[in-house]
Amino acid sequence: MNKREILDIIKTKISEKIQNFENLIAETRASSNDTKSSMGDKYETGREMLQQEINNLQRQLNETLNQQSIIQKINAEPSSKVQNGALVKTNKGLFYIAASLGEIVSEGQKIMTVSVESPLVKAMFGKEIEETFTINDIHQTIENIW
Structure with a gap:
């Protein structure tokens, strides 16, 4: 990505x-x-x-x-954990952590842009690949981080 x-x-x-x-x-x-x-x-x-x-x-x-x-303030450098500026793929979707602007499309992929203040990001913040988290009784696994 x-x-x-x-x-x-x-x-x-x-x-x-x-x-x-x-x-x-x-x-x-x-x-x-x-x-x-x-x-x-x-x-x-x-x-x-x-x-x-x-x-x-x-x-x-x-x-x-x-x-x-x-x-x-965000750079495009790769991330090894969920943080501001990270692109995170879970088993439920693709999320770019920056500002909450809704859905964008890049390279044919739908990416949801979310704020670091959102409950979703708070639940996954600091986690790494293969770690899981739960929000609203939905379990998600982090599959990749860029």
């Missing part, structure tokens, strides 16, 4: 998310400026709702920027 390619896919996906959030925030701010009217309370309620939306988008943007910061 090519960890460099996987890392590049993740970096691209995070950059796209950041750009998307920045665009949404800019568009929402622009529409906030367009809502001026003489309606009084309705105007203020509309502006407040737009401000709440901007705050929500800003929070999501900050989370994505934090993910980007974590990703920047």
Whole structure:
């Protein structure tokens, strides 16, 4: 498995998310400026709702920027145990430990990207090939680590 390619896919996906959030925030701010009217309370309620939306988008943007910061620190070197930046194959699937971005595809393989904070990673963290762990009454065996 090519960890460099996987890392590049993740970096691209995070950059796209950041750009998307920045665009949404800019568009929402622009529409906030367009809502001026003489309606009084309705105007203020509309502006407040737009401000709440901007705050929500800003929070999501900050989370994505934090993910980007974590990703920047990961290298593509091989791992011998489950740790941040490891690609782990269990009998249930393939997991890349970095940031939680959902499923990606590399070399025709579906890989689930998971955060080091996830319960799954906490259950397998520090383990090595052929060790087992259980989460939600599901037993998994680590078959390979890259």
